[in-house]
Amino acid sequence: QITLKESGPTLVKPTQTLTLTCTFSDFSLSTSGVGVGWIRQPPGKALEWLTVIYWDDDKRYTPSLRSRLTITKDTSKNQVVLTMTNMDPVDTATYYCAHVDTTVFQTFDYWGQGTLVTVSS
Amino acid sequence: QSVLTQPPSVSGAPGQRVTISCTGSSSNIGIGYDVHWFQQLPGTAPKLLIYGNNNRPSGVPDRFSGSKSGSSASLAITGLQAEDEAYYYCQSYDNNLSGYVFGTGTKVTVL
Numbered sequence: 001q002i003t004l005k006e007s008g009p010t011l012v013k014p015t016q017t018l019t020l021t022c023t024f025s026d027f028s029l030s031t032s033g034v035g036v037g038w039i040r041q042p043p044g045k046a047l048e049w050l051t052v053i054y055w056d057d058d059k060r061y062t063p064s065l066r067s068r069l070t071i072t073k074d075t076s077k078n079q080v081v082l083t084m085t086n087m088d089p090v091d092t093a094t095y096y097c098a099h100v101d102t103t104v105f106q107t108f109d110y111w112g113q114g115t116l117v118t119v120s121s
Numbered sequence: 122q123s124v125l126t127q128p129p130s131v132s133g134a135p136g137q138r139v140t141i142s143c144t145g146s147s148s149n150i151g152i153g154y155d156v157h158w159f160q161q162l163p164g165t166a167p168k169l170l171i172y173g174n175n176n177r178p179s180g181v182p183d184r185f186s187g188s189k190s191g192s193s194a195s196l197a198i199t200g201l202q203a204e205d206e207a208y209y210y211c212q213s214y215d216n217n218l219s220g221y222v223f224g225t226g227t228k229v230t231v232l
Binding site: 052109 | 123155157159165168173214218219221224226
């Protein structure tokens with residue numbers, strides 16, 4: 001059973017850099033077609049895709065946040081790390097990581113439970 | 122900034138049929154990318170409900186069905202039940218953005 005879990009700070013100050021880790025099990029990021037993405041959801045608002053990293057280290061970012069986002073993977077540790085610079089209160093949201101297998105469909109079939117990040121001084 | 126548009130809310134009585142539309146454009150649904158649907162119960166992570174336009178993952182009741190035509194897609198729930206009260210999101214891939222896109226979300230209320 002594929003599982004993913006997000007970890008990181010629950011509170012960050014404006015202008016700080018957020019670092020979140022997604023630790024997963026029962027799949028490998030070295031398997032062709034597999035990727036891990038990050039999606040966020042501000043309180044009471046819609047889902048917003050942020051970024052994805054694939055098995056071949058291909059990375060995609062949502063254009064509006066490209067300059068602030070970095071995604072990396074550690075295949076040996078089964079982890080994906082998201083960094084977001086210059087955090088602002090509008091970045092307050094629940095951040096989810098999710099599994100995608102592009103050899104099947106371009107969608108996120110397994111999700112972590114999410115972690116709420118609050119940006120406040 | 123969602124590029125897929127959904128109605129903010131739909132409602133129906135138990136047992137009724139409701140549909141949720143998802144309108145995209147020629148850079149996503151209209152160009153042939155599949156549409157997928159998620160159900161999000163309060164306080165929980167989204168759950169994949171329909172993938173590849175009209176396929177249900179194991180365990181999803183056949184009361185849920187999806188369809189796609191042109192630049193739009195729809196999710197239908199037949200035999201509406203109280204437990205179906207949730208937010209529903211469509212999702213696809215966008216050529217212009219070279220990434221994934223989600224819908225604006227629809228709240229389903231069971232009267």
